[in-house]
Amino acid sequence: MERLEPGMVIDSFRLEEKLHKGGMALLWRVRRIDAGGSSEGSEGSPPLMMKIPIVGDHNDPAAIVGFEVEQMIMPKLTGIHVPHFVASGDFTGQPYIVMEEIAGKSLRARFDAAPLPIEEVVATAVRVATALHDLHRQNVIHLDLKPSNIMFRETGEAILIDYGLARHDKLPDLLAEEFRLPMGTGPYISPEQVLHIRNDPRSDLFALGVLMYHLATGERPYGFPTSVSGLRRRLYRDPVPPRALNPKIPEWLQEIILRCLEVNPNKRHDTAAQLAFELQHPEQVQLTARARKRVRDGFWTVTRRWFRAAGMEPVPQQSASTQLARAPIIMVAIDLAHGSEALAEALRVAARRVLQTEPGARLACVTVQKTNRLGMDEYVDKAGRNIHVKHLVGLKHWARPLSIPPEKITFHVLEAPDPAAAIVEYANGNAVDHIVIGSRGSSAFRRYLGSVSSQVVAAADCTVTVVKSTGSSINGAGKQPVTPAPLRQAADEQEATTH
Structure with missing residues (x-):
């Protein structure tokens, strides 16, 4: 391998500074140059790093194969948790991988x-x-x-x-x-x-x-x-x-x-x-x-x-x-308000069907205790019972007929002024794969303001199944609808997450 020095150009990248030498590779800070040899971008452009394998007569063959593996995998990766891939060169010339340079230290x-x-x-x-x-x-x-x-x-x-x-x-x-x-x-x-x-x-x-x-x-x-x-x-x-x-x-x-x-x-x-x-x-x-x-x-x-x-x-x-497919996190948003028993049963049936097809799933039972945006909130009901604890007990009562092993189910009372936002924030923060949520009957007022379930469908990053106690369900993430078994008709359908 040719001796590398600052100022050398490999393909369209100029070596600027050697950052690290390990047992298997060298790391260089580089800058992309245009066809005329001048540096592209400005001082505000993100810095780049080039990884160059150390190749010699005494190097471990596994290191060379490993570099080939990295060249195959890195272009496939996306997102904030991996380095952004820029370019690579193979072993027919100078092998390298160029990626974003990450500021800061390792763990x-x-x-x-x-x-x-x-x-x-x-x-x-x-x-x-x-x-x-x-x-x-x-x-x-x-x-x-x-x-x-x-x-x-x-x-x-x-x-x-x-x-x-x-x-x-x-x-x-x-x-x-x-x-x-x-x-x-x-x-x-x-x-x-x-x-x-x-x-x-x-x-x-x-x-x-x-x-x-x-x-x-x-x-x-x-x-x-x-x-x-x-x-x-x-x-x-x-x-x-x-x-x-x-x-x-x-x-x-x-x-x-x-x-x-x-x-x-x-x-x-x-x-x-x-x-x-x-x-x-x-x-x-x-x-x-x-x-x-x-x-x-x-x-x-x-x-x-x-x-x-x-x-x-x-x-x-x-x-x-x-x-991953056999062990998703399923979130069920449950309304514990009086009069929502039919919808609660509909959600139970829908949850049971999902769990039957996903035996490795974890179930997160969630309800929202709505709070005021301004002013003081009441922490006990008229009978002097703690509202948060009462909701927690209600969730466990709802889940008892499902007979889920305790290590596969959790219960969460979210306190927030905006139920839809609280549900979406919880789902995103806990890598939820599937939300099952109830929906009450439609009305002009609800169509104008938007229901909690429709807001969740619009904002969530995962699959959302909306269940109604009339027996229908709507999938809000583009997959086929999931239709529960015949459900008990409710006289007054309730939203699944307003309390």
């Missing part, structure tokens, strides 16, 4: 200060889980999630970088085709990656569990193994419970961390969105023996696990897109 800078305050651990994990969900929705599994591959925009969003070990559902997996050793960074490799399984998005949740563990305790749950035998220990040896290292960690956070670190991916959260959801609603995390664990498992438990691990073979897994 690696915070690890030296661990253990961090619990609030910061949770906030960081929510942002990373949100970025992972966005990535998985684009059919990509990162498979090398670690502190140095996580950066943050000035507006706070996490950015996932370095796709050399990633897997795209719709593209050839060159690494799996050419290599048989586990690929990744020792502390963060999931058990299934150790077994050469590269198509399960929950592998990224395991890595995020390792990140949370380290940020909360200052220790790595599995050390820093450098051999395959060292990596295989995580198939049978459990980590020290986080609260044994840092008693400030709440039980609900230990529950989440240890669930992420389960050997069997089926025991982890189904999706990154569901993980982010739990992190944002700790009061509704279902605590198990994981939350109360204080010591590692005993000799005989570990020995039995070791024998099982010795015979483990790779098992075909579902793709990222399939896994």
Whole structure:
């Protein structure tokens, strides 16, 4: 490879400053130039960065293949959680990838200060889980999630970088085709990656569990193994419970961390969105023996696990897109006002039908306690009962006939002056995939002002099903209508979210 110097031009990019030299690649700040050799744009144009692989006689072939993988995947990625791709050059000339230059530091800078305050651990994990969900929705599994591959925009969003070990559902997996050793960074490799399984998005949740563990305790749950035998220990040896290292960690956070670190991916959260959801609603995390664990498992438990691990073979897994499709977050907006029983039953029937087709779904039951835009609000009703608590009890009463396992359902009372805006904000903030909402009968007044359900249909970024107690339902996101079973006729139909 020709020696690179500032001022050199590669295709239509001029090298300006070397930013970093790693073991696999060089990073340069570059500027695009026009055909006459002058720099394009102005001082206000976004800076660009060029990644150039280090190619030589002694370089790991996997690094070269990984660079090819990154060249394939990055042009397919969009959104705020990934670097914006600009251009690339292949190995017939000078290989490179040009992308936006991201200001700021990686998450690696915070690890030296661990253990961090619990609030910061949770906030960081929510942002990373949100970025992972966005990535998985684009059919990509990162498979090398670690502190140095996580950066943050000035507006706070996490950015996932370095796709050399990633897997795209719709593209050839060159690494799996050419290599048989586990690929990744020792502390963060999931058990299934150790077994050469590269198509399960929950592998990224395991890595995020390792990140949370380290940020909360200052220790790595599995050390820093450098051999395959060292990596295989995580198939049978459990980590020290986080609260044994840092008693400030709440039980609900230990529950989440240890669930992420389960050997069997089926025991982890189904999706990154569901993980982010739990992190944002700790009061509704279902605590198990994981939350109360204080010591590692005993000799005989570990020995039995070791024998099982010795015979483990790779098992075909579902793709990222399939896994997300089978585990959506469903939000049901419920009206708890007197006289809306028929509509509540209609919503129950619609929710049951959705859940029958989506067995891995999580159900979020939501109602809106409307508040005044100005002035004081009443917090108790005429009988002296707390209104918020009364609504929460009402939601649980509504859901009881559905017989949903407690770990698959949550209840939320939103307090806001604008019910439609509150529902949409909740849905967007919690990566909701499908909103089921009720609609009362039409009227000239409602047509003029717009109903809550119609406002939700117009503003939501996900599928919206509008249910009426006459037995019909309207899908507001362009998919086929979902028609519930025959429903009880209501004398006075009510909106699903005005209370």
